[in-house]
Amino acid sequence: MAVKYQFPQDFWWGSATSATQIEGTGEDDGKGRSIWDHWYGTEPNRFYQNIGPGVTSDFLNKYKEDVRLIRDIGHNTFRISFSWSRLIPGGTGEVNQKAVDFYDDLIDELLNHGIEPFVNLYHFDMPMALQEKGGWEARETVDAYEAYAKTAFKLFGDKVSKWFTFNEPIVPVEGGYLYDFHYPNKVDAKAAVQVAYNTAVASAKAVKAFHEMDGTDGKIGIILNLTPSYPRSRNPADLKASEAADLFFNRSFLDPSVLGSYPEKLKEIVKLHGLAPTAEPDDETLLRENTVDILGVNYYQPRRVKAKEHVPNPDGPFLPEWYFDAYVMPGRKMNEYRGWEIYEKGIYDILINLKENYGNIESFISENGMGVQNEERFIENGEIQDDYRIDFVKEHLKWVHRAHQEGANVRGYHMWTTMDNWSWSNAYKNRYGFISVDIETQKRTIKKSGRWIKAVSEAHGFDE
Numbered sequence: 038m039a040v041k042y043q044f045p046q047d048f049w050w051g052s053a054t055s056a057t058q059i060e061g062t063g064e065d066d067g068k069g070r071s072i073w074d075h076w077y078g079t080e081p082n083r084f085y086q087n088i089g090p091g092v093t094s095d096f097l098n099k100y101k102e103d104v105r106l107i108r109d110i111g112h113n114t115f116r117i118s119f120s121w122s123r124l125i126p127g128g129t130g131e132v133n134q135k136a137v138d139f140y141d142d143l144i145d146e147l148l149n150h151g152i153e154p155f156v157n158l159y160h161f162d163m164p165m166a167l168q169e170k171g172g173w174e175a176r177e178t179v180d181a182y183e184a185y186a187k188t189a190f191k192l193f194g195d196k197v198s199k200w201f202t203f204n205e206p207i208v209p210v211e212g213g214y215l216y217d218f219h220y221p222n223k224v225d226a227k228a229a230v231q232v233a234y235n236t237a238v239a240s241a242k243a244v245k246a247f248h249e250m251d252g253t254d255g256k257i258g259i260i261l262n263l264t265p266s267y268p269r270s271r272n273p274a275d276l277k278a279s280e281a282a283d284l285f286f287n288r289s290f291l292d293p294s295v296l297g298s299y300p301e302k303l304k305e306i307v308k309l310h311g312l313a314p315t316a317e318p319d320d321e322t323l324l325r326e327n328t329v330d331i332l333g334v335n336y337y338q339p340r341r342v343k344a345k346e347h348v349p350n351p352d353g354p355f356l357p358e359w360y361f362d363a364y365v366m367p368g369r370k371m372n373e374y375r376g377w378e379i380y381e382k383g384i385y386d387i388l389i390n391l392k393e394n395y396g397n398i399e400s401f402i403s404e405n406g407m408g409v410q411n412e413e414r415f416i417e418n419g420e421i422q423d424d425y426r427i428d429f430v431k432e433h434l435k436w437v438h439r440a441h442q443e444g445a446n447v448r449g450y451h452m453w454t455t456m457d458n459w460s461w462s463n464a465y466k467n468r469y470g471f472i473s474v475d476i477e478t479q480k481r482t483i484k485k486s487g488r489w490i491k492a493v494s495e496a497h498g499f500d501e
Contacts, residue, residue, distance in 0.1 A: 042438045043498040049114040049449025050494035051152075052107075052471060053404050055160035055204065056120035058458040059096040066097065067133035069126025070165040072172075073461070076220040088464035088476075094456055095479050100143050103472075106481055107455060108150040110471050111491030115147060116333075116403065116451055118157040118204065121164050121185055128164035129181045137192055144196050155403075155451075156193065157201040157260060158186055158243065161209055161219065161461070168221065173209065173232040176317070179239045186243035190250055198255030200247060201333060202240040204403075205262040206233070206290055215356060218462065226355040227312050234314035237293045241327040248327070259294045260333030260403045263287050264340040265383045265390075269364045274344035278361035281306070282342045285357040295332060295395045297325040310355050332391065333403030335453070336384045336433075338377040341366050372429075375408045375467055381432040388440035388447050397446045405433050406453035408460075408467030412484075421473050421484040430486070431499065438498075452490070456481060 057073055077089035096103060107115055121128065123136040147154045159182070163172050167181055186202070212219030214229035223229075240259055247257040264286055268279035284303045292300050298321075307313050343364040349356075370379045384402065391400055407429040415422045430452060441447050456472040459465060465476055471487035474480070493499050 039500040041498065041500055042435060044438065044441070046497055047448075048497060049153075049401055049451070050490065051112040051114035051116065051155075051449065051451045052455040053116035053155075053451045053453050054096070054455050054458065055118040055157070055162075056123065057090055057093070057160065057162045058454075058460065059094040059456065060120060060123070061092045061095045061097050062090070063097050066123070066139075067126060067135040068120065069122040069128070069133075071120070071122040071162045072165055072168050072220040073162060075165045075168070084462050085464040085466045088459070090459055092476075092479075093459035094474050094476075097139065099479065099481075100139075101146055102481065103456065104143075104146045104150055104152070106472055106483065107147075107152060109491070110483060110487040111494035112152055113494065114153045114155055114199075114449060114451070115455070116155040116157060116201075117143070118160040118162075119189055120162055121159065121182075122162065122166075125164070125185055125188065126166075128167035128178075129184065132188060132192075140193065141196075144193060148196065153199065154197055155199040155201065156189070156197045157204050158182075158189060159202065159206075160204040163209075172213075172221065173235050173239075174228050176235060176315075179235050179242065182239040183242040183246060187246050187250075190247055190253065194250065194253055194255070199331070200255060200257040201403075202243045202257065202259050202329075203236060204260045204333075205335060206236045206240070206259070207262065207286060210236070224354050226310070230307055230312045231314045233289055234316065237290060238320055238323065240294060240329075241323045244327040244329060245323065256330040256399075258329040258331035258333060259290070260335060261287075261290050261294070262335040262337070262404070263291065263387045264336075264338065265386045266340045266342055269341065269343035269366075272344070275342070278342045278344045281360035282340055282357070285360075286340065291395070293324050294329050295391075295398055297328045306360075312355065330399065332395075332398050332400040333451075334384075334387055334391075334400055335404035336387060336402065337405065339380045339383045341369075341378075372407055372409075374410045379407075379429065381436050384433050385436035385440045388437070388445040389443065392440075392443075392445045397444070399446050399448060401447060401449035401451065402433075402437060403451050404453040405430070405450070406469045408469045410467055412468045412473065420482065423484045423486045426484070426486040427489045430490070431501075434493075434499075435501075 073090045081087045210233045214223045266279040266282040268275035288300050341364040342361040349359045454469045457468040457470040457474040473482045
């Protein structure tokens, strides 16, 4: 007997992208340099197959064709990000009119095809002019970001009603200041804490500015990658390890964004290690009074941890792993292409946690997806038969459905990503899209999963 997984009629079906990963850079388009342009220019060897952010998926020139394809795969919503260095090339000051025209036309194109744009303001792409002054370590970047956010609201607020301050703000902290996989490639916990803190303050300032603007009846939120921390066992030491991992990687942004304050235990750890950030007197009030209206949840994999087995080197740099070790659970299901565990129930656990501990804030799955290498192996009759992606999405949607049935305030599902894109230092190594992109010819082709998601969105669900 078939089981029906039915979602509300107004459920948001869509996918997500980011500016740096799809737009490309055209000649004389007025865009300023971002940290990615700079890093690729200085260390191209750090990027898979030496491929940089120059062309990516050429969305800058192909967006009209792409919006038609997005409509053809049944989307009613679509997340983009604005490139700060495209809109305001120097990070502060003059606005690039060519960027205004591009984003304005893109938004119109989406609306004309019945697709609601969700706009994210920052997706890892600091303008290089600001990075040279300290990036997120510097308080002046917070003020520059606030001015950028106000500019975006003023320019596009009459057409866009869903705004997001940051995507995965923990990732630049981890990559740029702890684990050396993003520019500026520091390993400096004190800087990492300051970067995280300044980002949270910047988000609150943007929320405040949005709510104070005349005529804005939309919503503003933040998009967080949440990785449930599962202990190896119920042993108190393992439980303590999982709590620490949760504090560092989830609650460090979830609590200030949604509850308006930091967890006391996290503040204690930061103080204990002499890592407390420099703050301004009004910051506490700012965070408390400017929480988000809506939360985007990015979920890919769980984090499994156990108690520390060895004492950390006291002379080594402080890292969150001073408080836990990674645990490899026997028998776990893997995406062998990406090296990530697939644990579908994690998405349910996140949504129930939001319901029980975060005021059941309005939320949606803003990213969830499966990267696979060499997908041309699966072409039949000109179409990529990505049944593995269909299964991945379907199994996660079953748990989203269950959370919704149990009262979680989850409003939609966006997959990462719309079309195969440039994925930072991994370039085009793993493909994630509903739509394939031939990076030599830029030809687009809808995959089997793209046809499947259209059927799901039209039926507001699926049978099993």
